[in-house]
Amino acid sequence: MPPPPPTAAERGIEVRQRLLRAAVELIGEVGTQSVSTRLLAERAGVRPGLVHYHFASLPALLRQAAMGAMRPLLTEGTAAFTAADSPAEGAELLLRQLDGYTGRDPQSLLAVEVYLSSARDPELRAALSGLVAEFREAIAAALDSAGHPDPAGAAATLAALLDGFVLHKGLSPELTADDVIPTVRHLMQP
Template sequence: MTKAERALETRERILTAACEVIADIGFENVSMRKVAEHAGVSKALLHYHFDTREKLFAEAMTHSFAQTGADAEAADDGAPAAVVLARILRSMLPSDADLRQDWKLWQELWVRAQRDPAARHLAVDLYDQLHTWVGGAVEQGIASGEFTDCDVAALSTLVLALCDGLGIRLMLDDPRVDLATTRATIWRAIAPSLGVPPVFPEV
């Protein structure tokens, strides 16, 4: 392994550890020492890669977001457009332990964004990327003839809003909302615009 590869591996380990610690105890309780210990690196090495908590938090959020997207795209096997979109929706909801961790990070970002301009800009940028991700899947479905032509931007905004609202209730373990109900509710809301059956696809 080259020096550059070792540095990249260390950076990835630190970011993974930061995501886990922030999700576990919240950003306000996180210290660089705690992240270094969790990553199995020295505090000096951590500071070499990230000189402030704020930079570490921003990189951890971006890392978490990128990993979620990579996992969803890895499952793209030429499936029908409805299945591709359903997979994206699945990855945007707290449907397993890893995605619940992602949601805890998002919740930390929402709180920080209310009083920190850098966090607010990061949140808006990540939402832009989500909007593009959903919209791209819809556009591909329209281009292939699987979806009805529709207002892609408006539909993408609706998807994100529904995922946020219902996802929060899933995180709260609200007894009135479960994962199956959430997926079904979102799909019923967008199916008429897409011209597809109102039943969430098997993914």
């Protein structure tokens, strides 16, 4: 006996997910300013009218897609850092994970584009700022537990360094974690 056909609610959830996945791809490929309803619908394989049926607006959909992509990156980074044996090892682990990015790969381009878009979109800026603040607070708490003399400052510096590392890899693909780890280890020492 074949499975029953999906319900209208299940089809709606699937369309929303397809739109969000397509938006994440397009943000990194063409930038948020170039994502149109038509382009997004085409990539998702749906009619353009469904974009506005399922989301209040195209910018709202792009914000949700951007935050949906950025949240796991930062929460996984936080988990990796706090699970490490020491803050220095946690920072090294994060840098080594970022070494896998070229600065021109879809994930790097997505992150750069989301940061850039947040400068123009106050709602995205507020959401991304909150997410980054959570990341810095978790790093600062781990540094404080390890006896670091300036946990908040070191956490902010590490977050900025990680972002800058991704940006610089796009300009200098030969840049590796090994180039910055000695300095970062020193920064993380209590």
